[in-house]
Amino acid sequence: MSQIGRNRLAVLIDADNAQAAICETLLAEISKLGVSTIKRAYGDWTTPNLAPWKEHLLRHAIHPVQQFSYTQGKNATDSALIIDAMDLLYSGNVEGFCLISSDSDFTRLAARLRESGMLVYGFGEDKTPQPFVSACDTFIYSEGLRKVAEKPVPAMPVSKPAVEPVALVKPTKTQRQLRSHILNAVNELQQVDGWAPLSAVGGYLKKKMPDLKPSDHGASKLGAMIQKLDYLDVCRRPVKGGSMHFYIRKKSSQPAKAS
Structure with a gap:
């Protein structure tokens, strides 16, 4: 446990698969679960579809991890996130992980982290396959976070x-x-x-x-x-x-x- 008595969390974002619009409310929700000591977002940052994420990276000190798509149809981002997660697991510097993605490819990763005694929080859309949802200790659907993010501006x-x-x-x-x-x-x-x-x-x-x-x-x-x-x-x-x-x-x- 960390010195302040709260779990240290590694926040790993599959930026290719998550909406930048929920970033504010996502991090606010994670702050209720522990301290996000590591924040990384994975994707090919040379592509225009990730442009909405860039302002959030700077504002919230999220480290962008560049991963080029070497082969058409293959998701290199998933592999990079999984490798980093295992490195962090063995480093012993965190007590839990927040996996932000709706991709079923992270099902085995979530299960493996829990087998090692890690807390695993998943964040994804309603379309997230049930196996990934079940592999996490807690799964929070981003539609609920999006509604909070889209609340009317105070008068x-x-x-x-x-x-x-x-x-x-x-x-x-x-x-x-x-x-x-x-x-x-x-x-x-x-x-x-x-x-x-x-x-x-x-x-x-x-x-x-x-x-x-x-x-x-x-x-x-x-x-x-x-x-x-x-x-x-x-x-x-x-x-x-x-x-x-x-x-x-x-x-x-x-x-x-x-x-």
Whole structure:
């Protein structure tokens, strides 16, 4: 055992067979199991398909092991990983291994490591053959890690404009109607975290109130009008491409449904 009382782990990644998108959550999961004292990723780094891994190698101090494909159809990466695993086994510097791959070729390796008293944690996709899954002490499916990695970015609060809530020039009945439709739209369109995309709410309002004009409510655009309503919270979130989209939700003090 290591001096801090946690198992030292060798993390061996078959980069040809694993998704770079799960790297952050993968390493976070491994940190719950022990200390990753050795981190290596195997593949032919001259090929473009491994480009997504490169930023993770630097950020997490993962050592890339170059393995050229000498013969078409033969996976030299697997052989290199297996040889290194056996060298590490006999070095006596680790108590366990994390094998990141969905390839059944590592079944015998996992079994051999366990025969030598090593802890073996496998990480792979749902398609991973059962023999490899069974050969590990614990097997964690990467689909679950991918869902964690793809969680929505936390909302960034947007300060409300330093103005009083807008006073509608239309009758009170119109004010109640607008409030009811907006809150109903949020109820129907909200995501799991309670926030609804403003663009979707705008489409909903266009169907329910085709004559709605933000200018009638003291605003030039829908977004500006929404930000002035005192019964809504507003935030912005980044989307692909770097642009920001607005999201809205009922204030926490609002009832579940519009009155």
